[in-house]
Amino acid sequence: xxxxxxxxxxxxxxxxxxxxxxxxxxxxxxxxxxxxxxxxxxxxxxxxxxxxxxxxxxxxxxxxxxxxxxxxxxxxxxxxxxxxxxxxxxxxxxxxxxxxxxxxxxxxxxxxxxxxxxxxxxxxxxxxxxxxxxxxxxxxxxxxxxxxxxxxxxxxxxxxxxxxxxxxxxxxxxxxxxxxxxxxxxxxxxxxxxxxxxxxxxxxxxxxxxxxxxxxxxxxxxxxxxxxxxxxxxxxxxxxxxxxxxxxxxxxxxxx
Amino acid sequence: xxxxxxxxxxxxxxxxxxxxxxxxxxxxxxxxxxxxxxxxxxxxxxxxxxxxxxxxxxxxxxxxxxxxxxxxxxxxxxxxxxxxxxxxxxxxxxxxxxxxxxxxxxxxxxxxxxxxxxxxxxxxxxxxxxxxxxxxxxxxxxxxxxxxxxxxxxxxxxxxxxxxxxxxxxxxxxxxxxxxxxxxxxxxxxxxxxxxxxxxxxxxxxxxxxxxxxxxxxxxxxxxxxxxxxxxxxxxxxxxxxxxxxxxxxxxxxxxxxxxxxxxxxxxxxxxxxxxxxxxxxxxxxxxxxxxxxxxxxxxxxxxxxxxxxxxxxxxxxxxxxxxxxxxxxxxxxxxxxxxxxxxxxxxxxxxxxxxxxxxxxxxxxxxxxxxxxxxxxxxxxxxxxxxxxxxxxxxxxxxxxxxxxxxxxxxxxxxxxxxxxxxxxxxxxxxxxxxxxxxxxxxxxx
Numbered sequence: 001x002x003x004x005x006x007x008x009x010x011x012x013x014x015x016x017x018x019x020x021x022x023x024x025x026x027x028x029x030x031x032x033x034x035x036x037x038x039x040x041x042x043x044x045x046x047x048x049x050x051x052x053x054x055x056x057x058x059x060x061x062x063x064x065x066x067x068x069x070x071x072x073x074x075x076x077x078x079x080x081x082x083x084x085x086x087x088x089x090x091x092x093x094x095x096x097x098x099x100x101x102x103x104x105x106x107x108x109x110x111x112x113x114x115x116x117x118x119x120x121x122x123x124x125x126x127x128x129x130x131x132x133x134x135x136x137x138x139x140x141x142x143x144x145x146x147x148x149x150x151x152x153x154x155x156x157x158x159x160x161x162x163x164x165x166x167x168x169x170x171x172x173x174x175x176x177x178x179x180x181x182x183x184x185x186x187x188x189x190x191x192x193x194x195x196x197x198x199x200x201x202x203x204x205x206x207x208x209x210x211x212x213x214x215x216x217x218x219x220x221x222x223x224x225x226x227x228x229x230x231x232x233x234x235x236x237x238x239x240x241x242x243x244x245x246x247x248x249x250x251x252x253x254x255x256x
Numbered sequence: 257x258x259x260x261x262x263x264x265x266x267x268x269x270x271x272x273x274x275x276x277x278x279x280x281x282x283x284x285x286x287x288x289x290x291x292x293x294x295x296x297x298x299x300x301x302x303x304x305x306x307x308x309x310x311x312x313x314x315x316x317x318x319x320x321x322x323x324x325x326x327x328x329x330x331x332x333x334x335x336x337x338x339x340x341x342x343x344x345x346x347x348x349x350x351x352x353x354x355x356x357x358x359x360x361x362x363x364x365x366x367x368x369x370x371x372x373x374x375x376x377x378x379x380x381x382x383x384x385x386x387x388x389x390x391x392x393x394x395x396x397x398x399x400x401x402x403x404x405x406x407x408x409x410x411x412x413x414x415x416x417x418x419x420x421x422x423x424x425x426x427x428x429x430x431x432x433x434x435x436x437x438x439x440x441x442x443x444x445x446x447x448x449x450x451x452x453x454x455x456x457x458x459x460x461x462x463x464x465x466x467x468x469x470x471x472x473x474x475x476x477x478x479x480x481x482x483x484x485x486x487x488x489x490x491x492x493x494x495x496x497x498x499x500x501x502x503x504x505x506x507x508x509x510x511x512x513x514x515x516x517x518x519x520x521x522x523x524x525x526x527x528x529x530x531x532x533x534x535x536x537x538x539x540x541x542x543x544x545x546x547x548x549x550x551x552x553x554x555x556x557x558x559x560x561x562x563x564x565x566x567x568x569x570x571x572x573x574x575x576x577x578x579x580x581x582x583x584x585x586x587x588x589x590x591x592x593x594x595x596x597x598x599x600x601x602x603x604x605x606x607x608x609x610x611x612x613x614x615x616x617x618x619x620x621x622x623x624x625x626x627x628x629x630x631x632x633x634x635x636x637x638x639x640x641x642x643x644x645x646x647x648x649x650x651x652x653x654x655x656x657x658x659x660x661x662x663x664x665x666x667x668x669x670x671x672x673x674x675x676x677x678x679x680x681x682x683x684x685x686x687x688x689x690x691x692x693x694x695x696x697x698x699x700x701x702x703x
Contacts, residue, residue: 049636057636057666083702084669085638086310099545101501110394114503114543116550122587122595123634224592244382247440248503249430253351253380254343256306 024144024160030182032139038211040241041065044080044234049127052225057082059125062255066241071096071138074246078255079125089251092117096138105251112248121169127228128198128219130169141165142173152176152185170197181205183212196222208237305347311340314700318460322691325465328457333414334362339373349380363458373423385430390423393444395494395507396554397543398579400601400626400646403556404507404541407444407492409452409514413459416620416689417646417655422450438497446490449512451475454530463518463618465688469528472521479519480512481534481562488512488534502544502551509537513558517617533616534561552601553580564616572616577605581626593635599628599644609650612685620685623650637662642673652680655689672697 047059060081066074072094079088087107094100100117120132142162150159157176164170169191176186184202191197204216217230244250318333339357346352355374376389396405401417407426410419427445454473455462464471482488490511497504516530539556559574566572581601589596603621612618628644639662646655659673676693679686 051636055636082663082666083310083312084663084667084700086702099501101545109396110392111396113397114501114545114550114552116545116548116585118545118548122585123593126593126634126636126638242382244432247432249385250380254308254345254353256308256345 024146024162025139027146027158027160027177027182028139028142028144028162031177031184034182034212036067036211038065038209038237039067040237040239042234042236042239042241043232046231046233047125047127048229048231050227050229059127061125064241064245064255066243066246068243071140074243076246076251078251080255087254091246091248091251093246094138096140103248103251105248107252110252112251118167120166128221128226129217129228129230132164132168132170133200133219147174149179150176152178155185156180157185181212183214191223198222208235211237305345307345308343309340310703311338312700312702313338314698316696316698318694318696320460320692320694322693324460325691326457326462329460330363330458332363333460336360336362341374350377351380352377371422375423378428383432385428387426387428389425391426391428392421392423393426393428395505395541397503397541397552398554398581398601399552399583399599399628400581400644401579401603401621401624402554403577403579404505404539404554406509406514406537406556407446409450411453413453413455416461422452424450438495440496442494442496444492444494446492446511447487449480449486449488449490449532451478451486451530451532452514452516454516460694461689461692463688464528465690469518469526471518472524472527472529477521478516478530478532480532482512500544501546502542504540504542506540507538509535511535513537515617533564535559536561548584550583551581552583554578555580560616566614566616568613570614572614575606577603577619577622579603579621579626593633595632595634597628597630597632599626599630601626603646618685621646621648624648633662637664639663648680648684648686651684651686653684653686654678654680655686667702669700669702670698 041064043063045061045063047061048056049059050056058081059079062078062080064076064078068074075092075094077090077092079085087105089105091103091105092100093102102115102117104113104115105111106113117131121130123129124131124134142164145161146158147161148159150157156179158179160175160177161172162175163172170189171192171194172190174188174190175184177184183205186202187200188196189198189200199220199222201218201220202214202216203218205212205214213232213235215232215235219228221227314337316333316335316337320331324331337357337359339355342354344352353374353376355372357371357373358369359371372390373392374390376387376391378385378387393407394405395407396402408421408424410421412419424446425448428442430440430442432440453475454471456473462471480486480488488511490509492507492509492511494505494507511534512532513535516532518528519531521527521529535558537556537558539554541554543550543552545551555576555578557574557576560572564572579601581599583597583599586596586598588594603624603626605619605622607615607619608622625647626644627647628642631641633639639660642657642659642661644657648654654676656676656678657673658676659671661669661671663669672695674693674695677686677689677691679690
């Protein structure tokens with residue numbers, strides 16, 4: 001009985017995967033390849049947090065990323081503003097097939113603290129972006145399906161539905177990927193209750209060498225009315241970062 | 257006035273000592289850059305260059321609602337501080353940092369005209385890091401009472417349980433290791449010992465409150481177990497490795513224990529002076545994740561160099577101590593943008609249950625549980641409400657803290673709360689903290 005049940009589930013999964021002939025994943029592979037291959041990157045991010053009343057506060061971080069084999073990438077986010085958290089750092093060793101490892105540096109205590117990366121739905125720096133929106137986008141962590149095509153502001157787009165294969169705050173994400181450049185333009189996140197939770201807008205795409213990067217990301221929470229806008233500036237690729245720049249002591253260095 | 261000036265200088269060596277320290281530091285600073293190659297990549301080398309400055313202005317208030325045990329101990333404390341952090345990044349991974357702090361204490365309990373929290377030169381290159389100068393280190397991985405964070409002296413004039421750290425003159429070297437040998441090896445050389453400032457008669461607590469003794473807490477009157485006195489060479493080694501999702505470190509420390517014992521003054525009966533014991537201390541720390549759980553712990557073995565006896569004359573044997581526990585976070589249990597962090601830690605040592613009179617001196621936590629709860633509001637102000645309690649399950653004593661903290665207008669942070677003391681008996685170890693419960697409010701402006 002159990003064997004039959006398992007076989008049935010496997011067949012259903014295979015059918016779902018094959019429903020679009022793997023086209024959804026293929027589009028995502030192409031989108032992923034457009035954004036990667038930069039080697040290493042430093043970028044300053046201004047984060048505008050806007051509440052439902054329109055009150056705005058600004059945060060600023062500097063991000064360092066090192067691409068590694070098979071997407072086992074390293075990233076270091078150093079907080080620059082507000083000033084009371086300045087110098088704090090978040091180091092992430094991405095694991096595309098398992099749990100990321102993360103450490104938080106607290107400058108006031110000079111301590112490096114291990115933090116759990118298991119819950120990816122937690123808010124990133126009090127913003128509308130969850131940790132999984134920032135760091136959890138490895139290709140193999142989702143199942144993809146092309147569900148149709150649609151125009152977005154006159155731009156023909158593939159409509160892709162992706163389902164997380166890890167414990168996520170979303171049950172599925174609907175994406176608009178433009179047909180011409182194969183870049184993500186819009187995403188809608190559906191929460192565990194099946195309601196539309198957030199809308200992400202990826203704008204100001206620019207070509208840096210051979211790599212496309214969005215320099216403006218907006219996340220709107222439709223349930224709370226809050227919004228966060230990330231504006232990227234001073235983006236540099238191939239600055240010569242090494243694995244040694246992504247260690248616990250390196251979190252204690254002040255980035256200029 | 258002279259005594260005040262000595263107190264003001266207490267955490268710092270005198271001018272002659274400073275010259276010697278400077279000479280040693282200058283030598284170290286000259287030697288280290290010559291020993292190691294510069295960063296390989298010019299682009300990466302330039303990435304860390306620049307100058308960064310930040311500072312803060314702070315005021316602290318404390319009110320003690322209960323009458324003091326001693327008439328010298330006032331019912332309120334207020335202090336004002338200004339600090340600056342200056343970081344200079346130079347090519348080839350060289351860096352210099354200064355962190356001076358000026359504090360004016362309304363009650364003159366902790367009058368430190370100028371303290372340097374950091375003042376060092378260092379270099380950070382692939383596989384290697386070094387620093388020389390005044391530095392603050394941290395080996396702590398637990399949230400409550402650390403058994404491993406032994407390198408820096410602390411200032412206990414205002415707080416026994418969570419005292420501010422003082423910088424140590426030190427040379428530090430870290431070598432990244434090949435994977436099969438672990439992660440890194442760290443070496444620390446501490447050429448000069450700084451005696452720790454102890455509570456004054458105006459402080460709201462004192463180790464001799466309620467006893468017939470007088471404590472001479474002047475740093476110059478401290479005694480040392482080594483004939484080299486403050487110049488006893490001290491060193492430490494730490495080996496770090498990362499099995500799976502855990503960070504593990506083994507350490508060894510040779511030097512003076514930072515917290516003194518209080519010994520009778522040879523020439524003044526009824527008077528106690530601080531005595532610093534030489535120790536060999538080894539141990540390990542770990543922190544890691546198991547799903548949503550964060551597990552952490554510190555263990556330490558401490559042996560004394562020389563003959564150390566308790567007040568009854570019985571010899572004090574080496575002992576082990578530990579703090580271990582877990583942290584678990586409930587994400588959005590009530591509202592979508594609010595998290596709850598829970599924490600439990602167990603603190604103990606191998607002499608738990610022994611009569612304190614058979615120990616070498618005061619050991620604050622021997623059989624305690626620490627339980628904490630933090631409610632985090634992930635909003636614009638990053639507000640948090642924190643509560644924590646140390647509970648001695650043998651004596652029944654409890655020390656607790658409640659705190660609210662939030663940011664205003666981006667550059668202003670405010671915290672307020674209550675430090676409470678509940679004594680389970682008249683003979684407990686924390687008797688000297690009786691009536692030191694207090695309300696506090698701290699305001700800090702950053703730029």
